[in-house]
């Protein structure tokens with residue numbers, strides 16, 4: 001296969017901010033675990049990012065791994081949007097560079113998408129899934145949001161806030177991204193896929209907090225942005241609309 005010309009089946013989008021050497025084991029773990037033909041876009045905001053030389057070195061060895069410059073503006077949200085916009089494959093996986101995601105189930109996530117799922121979540125809050133480390137309040141809110149959306153708002157999956165998710169390009173292409181802050185992108189797309197009546201699937205995963213570097217997650221600043229999509233799920237349950245969902249009378 002020639003990775004430069006043959007479109008891959010999977011594009012993985014990995015936002016990075018000065019991860020430096022820490023990115024290498026994560027990229028190697030991905031390349032070793034995933035059998036689906038892929039391209040991995042490691043998306044940085046600025047040319048002087050310390051991750052870039054490491055990714056360029058790995059690119060020489062694994063051509064499917066490429067550094068991709070985010071030109072939409074700084075921040076993790078713009079980086080994820082830039083990666084999604086550059087994706088060539090029919091399935092797009094968002095994953096983190098700090099070793100928090102495990103890659104044993106990626107091929108199964110792709111298989112579920114091939115079977116028709118437009119969103120496949122890696123879920124921490126199902127049997128076989130776990131969350132290890134991280135700030136207690138963030139964990140509590142994330143689990144509470146995921147489980148309440150599932151039980152009370154008709155969201156078919158259990159973990160709306162994990163950004164480690166696979167999306168079909170046909171879903172992304174027809175769903176404008178309206179998030180404004182950061183990682184609330186995952187809950188936005190989960191709620192929109194639900195309200196559109198799309199098929200959602202999930203596999204269990206273990207999320208581990210980073211062991212090096214510092215988290216740039218800003219709970220207080222981003223919380224209202226999460227709330228916007230959380231509330232839309234409950235409003236929309238009674239009045240299914242956004243972009244093509246069926247209307248419901250109840």
Ligand SMILES: Nc1nc2c(ncn2[C@@H]2O[C@H](COP(=O)(O)OP(=O)(O)O)[C@@H](O)[C@H]2O)c(=O)[nH]1
Nearest residue numbers: 015016017045075076079096097098215216217
């Ligand atoms: N491009 C880009 N990536 C970022 C930025 N902030 C964080 N990231 C990346 O997003 C991922 C998760 O970041 P992290 O700060 O650990 O958030 P947490 O895992 O929720 O604590 C890592 O791959 C980071 O390198 C940013 O401003 N721009």
Ligand SMILES: [Mg+2]
Nearest residue numbers: 098100210215
């Ligand atoms: Mg992290």
